[in-house]
Amino acid sequence: MAIPALTARRARLNRLDTKGSPYLYVLPFFVLFGAFGLFPLIYTGYVSFNDWNLLDAGSHEWVGLANYRELVRDPYFWNALGNTLSIWVLSTVPQLLAALWIAHLLNHKLRARTSLRMGVLLPNITSIVAVTIVFTQLFGRDFGMVNWLLGVVGIGPIDWQADTWSSHLAISIIVAWRWTGYNALIYLASMQAVPHDLYEAAELDGASSAQQFWKITVPMLRPTIIFTAVISTIGGLQIIAEPLLFAGSSTPTGGSDRQFQTAALFMYEQGFREFRFGYASAIAWTLCLVIAVFAIANYLITRRIANDEE
Amino acid sequence: MLLSRSVRALTAAAAAAVMLTACGSGSDEGGAGDGGNVTLNVNLFGNFGYEELYREYEKANPNVKIKESTAAYNDHHRNLATHLATGSGAGDIEGVDTGFIAQMREVGKQFTDLGTERQAEYLPWKWQASLTKDGQQIGYGTDVGGLAICYRRDLFQKAGLPTDRDEVSASWASGWDKYIEQGQKYAEKAPAGTAFFDGAGALYNAVIGQAPVGFYSEDNTIVVGSNPEVRKAWDLVVKAVQSNLSAKLLESSPEWNNGFAKGQFATIACPAWMMAKIKDQSKNAAGKWDVAAVPGGGGNWGGSYLTVPKQGKHVEEAKKLAAWLTAPEQQAKVFTSKGLLPSIPALYDKPEIAQYKDPFFNDAPVGKIFTTAAKELKPQYQGPRTGDIQTTIRDGLVRVEQGKQSSDESWQQTVSDVDRLAK
Numbered sequence: 001m002a003i004p005a006l007t008a009r010r011a012r013l014n015r016l017d018t019k020g021s022p023y024l025y026v027l028p029f030f031v032l033f034g035a036f037g038l039f040p041l042i043y044t045g046y047v048s049f050n051d052w053n054l055l056d057a058g059s060h061e062w063v064g065l066a067n068y069r070e071l072v073r074d075p076y077f078w079n080a081l082g083n084t085l086s087i088w089v090l091s092t093v094p095q096l097l098a099a100l101w102i103a104h105l106l107n108h109k110l111r112a113r114t115s116l117r118m119g120v121l122l123p124n125i126t127s128i129v130a131v132t133i134v135f136t137q138l139f140g141r142d143f144g145m146v147n148w149l150l151g152v153v154g155i156g157p158i159d160w161q162a163d164t165w166s167s168h169l170a171i172s173i174i175v176a177w178r179w180t181g182y183n184a185l186i187y188l189a190s191m192q193a194v195p196h197d198l199y200e201a202a203e204l205d206g207a208s209s210a211q212q213f214w215k216i217t218v219p220m221l222r223p224t225i226i227f228t229a230v231i232s233t234i235g236g237l238q239i240i241a242e243p244l245l246f247a248g249s250s251t252p253t254g255g256s257d258r259q260f261q262t263a264a265l266f267m268y269e270q271g272f273r274e275f276r277f278g279y280a281s282a283i284a285w286t287l288c289l290v291i292a293v294f295a296i297a298n299y300l301i302t303r304r305i306a307n308d309e310e
Numbered sequence: 311m312l313l314s315r316s317v318r319a320l321t322a323a324a325a326a327a328v329m330l331t332a333c334g335s336g337s338d339e340g341g342a343g344d345g346g347n348v349t350l351n352v353n354l355f356g357n358f359g360y361e362e363l364y365r366e367y368e369k370a371n372p373n374v375k376i377k378e379s380t381a382a383y384n385d386h387h388r389n390l391a392t393h394l395a396t397g398s399g400a401g402d403i404e405g406v407d408t409g410f411i412a413q414m415r416e417v418g419k420q421f422t423d424l425g426t427e428r429q430a431e432y433l434p435w436k437w438q439a440s441l442t443k444d445g446q447q448i449g450y451g452t453d454v455g456g457l458a459i460c461y462r463r464d465l466f467q468k469a470g471l472p473t474d475r476d477e478v479s480a481s482w483a484s485g486w487d488k489y490i491e492q493g494q495k496y497a498e499k500a501p502a503g504t505a506f507f508d509g510a511g512a513l514y515n516a517v518i519g520q521a522p523v524g525f526y527s528e529d530n531t532i533v534v535g536s537n538p539e540v541r542k543a544w545d546l547v548v549k550a551v552q553s554n555l556s557a558k559l560l561e562s563s564p565e566w567n568n569g570f571a572k573g574q575f576a577t578i579a580c581p582a583w584m585m586a587k588i589k590d591q592s593k594n595a596a597g598k599w600d601v602a603a604v605p606g607g608g609g610n611w612g613g614s615y616l617t618v619p620k621q622g623k624h625v626e627e628a629k630k631l632a633a634w635l636t637a638p639e640q641q642a643k644v645f646t647s648k649g650l651l652p653s654i655p656a657l658y659d660k661p662e663i664a665q666y667k668d669p670f671f672n673d674a675p676v677g678k679i680f681t682t683a684a685k686e687l688k689p690q691y692q693g694p695r696t697g698d699i700q701t702t703i704r705d706g707l708v709r710v711e712q713g714k715q716s717s718d719e720s721w722q723q724t725v726s727d728v729d730r731l732a733k
Contacts, residue, residue, distance in 0.1 A: 054395040055417055133564075140565060141558075142574070162712040248563035250382045251701055256708035257715070257723075272392055273698065274731075 048281035055275040067282035077283065079258055080266035081290070083168065087243075087262065088236035091172035091179075096228060099180050100221075103187035104213060117188065120181030128178065132245040135174045139246075161247065167260040174242050179235070183228050190224040191217060222303070229302045230295045237291045240264035263287050348624045349375045350631055353401035355386035356562075357586045358452065358614070359648030363640055367631060374627060383407065383562055387697060393621070394420045400619040402628035406449055408613045409697030411440050412526075414449070416694050418442030422618040422625050424450060424632075431638065435689035436653045440615050449615030450636040451653035453644070455581030456683035457516055457609040459489075460588060463672060464598045465504055465576040469496045475674060479603035486517060486546050489605040493555040496576060505557035508575045510547050510711050511704030512561045516579030517543040519690065520609035525700075525728075526693030532732045534699060535725045544703070548710055548717045558711045560704070567591050579604070581611040582680050585649030589670055601674040608686045613653065651680045658684060695731050702727045 048067055052060040071077050106117050123131070138145045139160040150156040160170045194217060202212050218225070243260045244252060252269035254261025261269070267287065271280030352360070357380075364376040379401070381389060387410045393399035394417060406414050414421065424447040429437055432451055440449040459482075463473045471492065472478055482488040493506035500506070507513050518524050521539035525532060534540050550556065557575040559566040569575060570591035578584065580601060588599060616632040618625060634640065641652035646666055657663050658681040666677030706724030709715045715723070 055391060055413075137564065140568075142565065143568065143572070159712060162714065248565060249560045250385045251705075253701075253705060256705045256712060272388055274733075275391065275395065 044281045044284055047278055048285050050278045051276075052278035052281075053275055054271065054277040060278065063278070067279050068286070070279065071282050071286060076258060076261075077263070077266060080254075080261045080263045083164075083243075083254070083258075083260055084237055084239065084262040084264075086164075087168050087171050087175070087239060087260070088233070090168055091175040092229075092232045092236050094172075095176040095180050096183060096225075096232065098176070099183035099228070100187055100218075100225075102180065102184040103191055104217065106184065106188050107191045117185065120184050122181065123178050124182045126178075128241050129245060131178060132174055132242050135170070135177070136246050136248060139170045161255055161260075164259040167243075167246065167255060171239070171242050171246055171260060174246070175236070175239060179232070183232070186224060186228055187221060190221055194220045226299055226302045229298045233295045233298050234291055237287070237294060238264050240268060244268070263290075347373050347375065348627050349377055350403065350624060350628055351401035351622075352376060352378045352403045352405075352631075353386065353390070354378060354380045354405040355383045355407065356380065356583065357590055357648065358405060359586055359644040359650055360635060362647070363635060363643065367634060374631070376631070384697075384701065387413075390414075390619075394619065397621060400621050402618065402622040402624050403632050404617050404619055405452070406440075406615045406617050407697065408439065408455070408610075408615075408692055409700055411449065411615055412692050412696060413694040414617065415440060415442050418444075418446050418448050420620055421446075421448040422620055422622075422629060423447060424618070424629065428633070431654050431656065433653050433655055433684075436613070439689075439692060440617075449617040450632050452614045452616055452636055453583060453641070453650035454613040454653045454684055454687070455519070455583060455611040456651050456680045456687060457519060457604040457611060458580045458582075458676075458679050458683060459577050459602045459604055460580035460584065460599055460671070461577040461602060462573065462575075462595070462598055463600050465501055465573065466496070468501045469499045469576070471496055473600075475600050475602045475672075478600075482605040483603065483607075485606045490546070490550050490553060490555065493550060493577075494553055497554060500576075504573060505575050506555035506577060507550070508557050508566060508569060508578050509559045509561060510551050510556055510707035511700075512579055513550060513556075514543055514547045514703060514707055515611045515700060516581075516604065516609065517546055519581075519611040520604075520606055521690065522688060524690045524692070525696055526691050528691045530693050532693065532695070532699070532728060534703075534728045541721070544707070544721060545717070547707055551707065551711050552717075556711055558708075560708070570595070579611065581613075582645075582649050582651035582676075583612055583614075585668070585671070585676065589648070596670050597672055599670065600672045601668075601676055601679055603679065604683070608683065608688060610687050610689065613651075645677075649676060651684055655684070698731055699728055702731065 047060075049062060049064055050060040051063045051066070102120060106113065106120070110116060139147075141147065141157060141159045141161070144160070146160075147157040150158065158166055160166045198216050198220075199212055202216060207215065239262050243254050243262050243265050244250070246260065247253075247255060252261070252265050252273055254265050263283065264287065267280050267283040270276050270283060354360075360378065364378065368374060368376060380386070386405070387407065390400060390404050390406070390410075391413065394414075426447065428450065429447075433454065436451040436454060437447075440451065441447055459478075461478060466473045466478070472481065481492050496506045518540065521537075521543065523533065523537055523539060525534050525537075525540065527533050527537075557569055559569045559574065570588065571594065573592075573595065578588070580588075585601075592599070616636055618628045618632055622628050638652070638654050638657055641650075641654055642657055642660065642663060644650045645652055645657075645663055649668065652658070652663070664677045664681055665675070667673045668676045703724055706720045706727075709720045709723075710717055714720075
C-alpha cells in the first residue's frame, strides 16, 4: 500500500526537479533584475504621473498625464533633445568609422601589436570626470592648447563654450576619444573570426586591399556593426557627465543659453535642481522611448546597409 | 595561436578595466569607530578657513576626528538638498550659504534645532535669516560678506591709475558709474591680456547686494521682473561689459581660478570671504593686491551658516563642534587667518580685529574697512531660490558677454527663466 504512494511521490518530485530546477537556477538573475531594473522602471513610470516634490519629503499628488502634456510644450525639452541628437550624430558616426579603420590597421601584422591593441582601450578605462576636465582645459578660451594650435595657423581664438556648434563639436570629441578604442576592439575581435581563405581567394582573383575591406570585412562584420550602432545609440543619447562638466561652473543648464544641455542633463536639472521628481520621471520615460525608437531604427538601417553590401 | 593570444590580451585589458573601476570607489564610511571614537564629517564649499581649528579641537577632544570635504558652490548645495530629500548621505555638519539658507529654512524640520542661547551674540538679521517660521534655529552664522573692492596695485600703476587705496576709494566713492569710468580709463592703457574686472555675474552680485530689496520681497514672492533695482543693476553691469571691461570669467570656474594666477583682471568685487579665495588662488601675487572701499558704500554678498542635519549619526557631537567653530574666539581667528568677517558684532570693536592689517593685501587695514562695512550693512531679505536666481541672472549676463544676445533680449529671457524657477 505504502510503496506505490512513495514511488508516486518520488516521481512527482523528479518531475518537479526536471521542470522546476532550471527556473531556480535562473532565478537570481531575475530577482536582481526585478529589484534593480524592472522595479525602478515601473516606479519611475508611476512617479511620472504625479506632481512630486523631492524636497518636501516626497509629498505627491496624482496628476495623470499633466507632466507629459507640459513636456511636449516645453521649448527647453525640445532644445535639449535637439542638442542630444546633434552631439550623438557628431560623436557616433566619426567614432564608428574611425573604430573600423583602427581595427583594420590593428588586424595587420605589426610590431608591438598586443600593446597597441591594449593601448586603444586605455581612454575607455580612464575616469570620465578626469577626461572631461582635461579636455575642458584643452578647449579653454584664453589658455587652451586647441586655441593655441589654431592660433598657429591663424584661426580663432574660439570661445568653445559660447556657441552651439563649437560646444557640440568639443563635447563630441571628448565622447569619441573615450569610446573609439572600445569599438575598435570589438571590431577587431570579430575581424579575426573572418576565415582567412576568403581573403586568399579574393587576392587570387586580383581584389585590391580596399576592395577586400569593403567586400569581405564589412559584410562579415555585419552583426557586430549592428551591435555597436545600437549600443552607441543607447549610450550617446544618455550623455550627461561631459556637458555638465564642460560648463565649468557645475550648473546643469548646459551653457548660458542651454546651447549644450542634453536631454539627460535637462532631466537632472528638473529632478535635482528644481526637485520636480514627477516631471523628471516623465522626461526619463520619454527619453527611454526616444532611445528605443532610435535603436530600432538604427538596427533596421544598419541591417539594410550591410545587406546591400552583400 | 594568434586568436588565443589576442583573446588573452583582450581579457587582460578587460580585467585591468574592471580593477581600475573598482579602485575608483573608495570607502568613505564615517561613523563610530572603536572605544567611543567619533568621526565627524563636515561638508563645506569654498574655504571656511577651519583647517587649524580642527587640529585644535581634536587635541582638546581626543575621541573626535574631523573629516572635511569641500565641493563647488552649486554642487554642494544641490547635494545637500538631495541628501535631505532622500534621508541619507548628509554630513554631520553642513555649510549653507546665504543664497541657499532660505531654501533650507523651508525644510527646517530636517535640521537639528540649535536653540536660542546664542541669539544675543549675533547680528540680528544674521540670526533671523536661518530661523524657521516656528522659531527653530537651523544654523549658526559663520561669517558675513560685507563688500569692498580688491584691486591689483601693479596693474593699476601700469595703466596709469592712482594706486593709493584712499585715492582709489575716493575715485569711485559716489557710485558704480564712477567705477566704470575708472575702468574705461584703465582700458585705455591696460596691460595686454588684462581686463578691469573678472566677470559680469560676480559684479552683478555686488551691485544688487547694495539694494534694500533684491530678488525677493519680504512676503517671499520673487520680484525680479518688477523691482527696478534689479534692472538698474543689470543695466549697469551691461554697460561695464559693453565698455569691454570684463575678463568674461565665470566665478569659481577653473578658468577663473587660473585668471588670478595669470593676473587677468585688475579689480574684483570683494566680500570678506573673497579675500580667502584670492589668497588661495594668487599666491604669487602677495603684496600686489590691495583693498579699497566699495562704490557707493555698504552692501553684502554672501556669508554662511553651519547646520546640523538630523540624519547625521552624531548629532550631539556635531552640535558641539558647530557651536565651537562659530564661537567668538574662533570667528576672530578665522578673520585674521583667512579674512572671513565675523557675524558677531561684539568682535568688531576688539582691537585685534578693528586694527588688523593684512600683509598679503599690502597691509591694507582690512579690519577697519570690513567692520565699518558690516556696521553700515543694511540686510536684504533672501528667499528660497536666491542662489538659483543669481545663477540665472549670471547666465543672462554671460549671454551678453558672449555676444549671443542683446541686453534686452537676454533680460526678457532671464525674467522668464526666473518665472520658471518660481513654479
